[in-house]
Amino acid sequence: MEPFDVYIIGCGSANPTQKHRPACQILSTRGKLFMVDCGEGTQTRMAQRGLSMQRVGHIFISHAHADHCLGLPGLICTMSLLGRTSQLHIHAPQELETFLQSSIQLFCPNLEFEVLFHAVNTTIHQMVHEDRSIEVWSLPLHHRVPCCGYLFREKEGPRHIRRDIIDMYEIPISQINNIKAGMDWTQDDGTVIPNERLTTPPSPTRSYAYCSDTTPLPKLVPMIQDVDLLFHEATFDAENEIRARQTYHSTTIEAAKIALQAHVGKLCIGHYSSRMRDEKKMLVEAQSIFPNTILSDEGQRISI
Amino acid sequence: MEPFDVYIIGCGSANPTQKHRPACQILSTRGKLFMVDCGEGTQTRMAQRGLSMQRVGHIFISHAHADHCLGLPGLICTMSLLGRTSQLHIHAPQELETFLQSSIQLFCPNLEFEVLFHAVNTTIHQMVHEDRSIEVWSLPLHHRVPCCGYLFREKEGPRHIRRDIIDMYEIPISQINNIKAGMDWTQDDGTVIPNERLTTPPSPTRSYAYCSDTTPLPKLVPMIQDVDLLFHEATFDAENEIRARQTYHSTTIEAAKIALQAHVGKLCIGHYSSRMRDEKKMLVEAQSIFPNTILSDEGQRISI
Secondary structure, eight states: OOOEEEEEEOBOOOSSOOOOOOOOEEETTTEEEEEEEEOTTTHHHHHHOOOOOOGGGEEEEOOOOOHHHTTHHHHHHHHHHOOOSEEEEEEEEEEHHHHHHHHHHOTTTTTTTTTEEEETTTTSOOEEEEEESSSEEEEESSSSSSSSEEEEEEEEOOOEEEEHHHHHOOOOOOGGHHHHOEEEETTTTEEEEEEHHHHEEOOOOOEEEEOSSOOOOOGGGGGGGOOOOEEEEEOOOOOHHHHHHHHTTTTTTHHHHHHHTTSSSEEEEEETTTOOOOOHHHHHHHHOOOOSEOOOOOOOOOEO | OOOOEEEEOEEEEEESSSOOOOOOEEEETTTTTEOOOTTTTTHHHHHTTOGGGGGGEEEOOOOHHHHHHHHHHHHHHHHEEEOOOOOOEEEOOHHHHHHHHHHHHHHHHTTTSOOEEOOOTSSSOOOEEEOSSSSEEEEEEOOSSSEEEEEEEEEEEEEEHHHHHHHHHHHHGGGGGHHHOOOEEEEETTEOHHHHEEEEEEOOOOOEEEEEEEOOOOOGGGTTTSSSEEEEOOBBBBGGGHHHHHTOOHHHHHHHHHHHHTTEEEEEOOOOOTTTTHHHHHHHHHHHHHHSSOOOOTTTTTEO
8 A cells, every 4th residue: 555654843832842843744645745834944854854855746834823834935945956846836824925935035036946825715624735646625723823724635546456357357458447447347248247346445545634723623523534643733731721722722632532523543642832841641631532642753654 | 261152053054964954153252142144943953052042132144045044033933932022133134134024024923022133234344233342243255145254352351450469559449440441550659550560461352253155255364364263164175166166155275275364263164065975074174274173063162
């Protein structure tokens, strides 16, 4: 099966700590990298992780806070230095466009590739990108500024050919794509061989949702129902619920309740406040509600 | 003696490597930090080094290239998050002002401290800042965009009192500052005690020059004559002289020749190109011209 891996590049919040870096995650699948958020220092940490920035075609930004997007100008300049010619698509709230264009104008005015800015409406749940194998949907969140998460969902692929049966019926190669697409096979004598005999079902589709930064949002639940991996911010532990409300963030318990209600496969928490010293305690709290919870950490790869 | 320490925060060039980070150096003296250049990730590396960003009152930027200034917006946002109220002065080429102001407007519009932008004329050698104990001078450089280095020079302090002699002549405390300033002492009987008998000379003044990015520039020599520490970029080794010319940078040999001609105390080289794999070779090259050369490296502190 093709890899469908999420790399945690940074999982801290605004105030830098010894341990964590500002927000960035990367989904790697079918040779492509999809970046979500791009905090300061992302390009350096990609180099350390051995991830090629030239494989990034689309970047999705949740909101225009410094710790989620200040890595963009440097990343684009370095892509240019390294000779990039292919388009780069940036999906982000409208607020970011002027900053992005003026940064490019000042720091790398002679780009030999196009940077295409796509303003995302953060208030609605809609498909913001698709290619042959994946769909990306916005997830409206509730933060101090316009903000949305992103849901990545594989499209259903073709059915798998049963080579031995195909050979037995001497089906010509020209018909293979039709059969993968679900067609039956009619023999010369008129006998119909049903597709279910010739193929096995497509690989299961996989999905990953990124929800940061946000207050806990019950209306999110149907949009992320049954996703394989949910990253949900848990900036604070349970005892800092008041601070979470004041800053439009979530606690461990709140993130885990969303995961439970949405019946996700796995919950990954992060975007830790610099005030949080005891991540193990945060993990225990979240697991008390949703046992299949893990802590995010820089350098981590989560395979789905 | 008061410390006069230079911290190397980043000494790579534009293309990030596993090893080096973009440009930033910090002079620490008398409880104040003076920052020179502020590449992406500076705030994180200061946290790692245990250097408080709130002690930075003045930042000096050499030129508006991404690897020398993309750390500024994040640094300013975090200063704000941490409750800063004292002014921050940024001395930089005019090109940078719009980027800086628009970044602040987008990412931290409610600053509770003033950010004062001082446009530096990069074509002349002039004093750009002074306080009681230090002067900072611009050093015109030659790069692809307007660019200057900075020279930090301690002011001469007061002469040191010889406590035993002062006591012997029973000189009142009210006269101490006059004597430190160089005055003689006249006894009741009219005898004049010359200041040289009452004091020892002031501590030697110390100086540090930062020259990056630039082609080798002989006209720089008189401006940095006899400085204690010269940081001079050596983006390339000697065999890449042609590439150095094309990109308006210097080689090891060229940096060392400037140091030799200016008769500096110590030369520190850096701003390594990502193409340079063998820094020991670069050191040997520079030392063949100017023996008291060292390599810069992240985390280093050079005490003067």
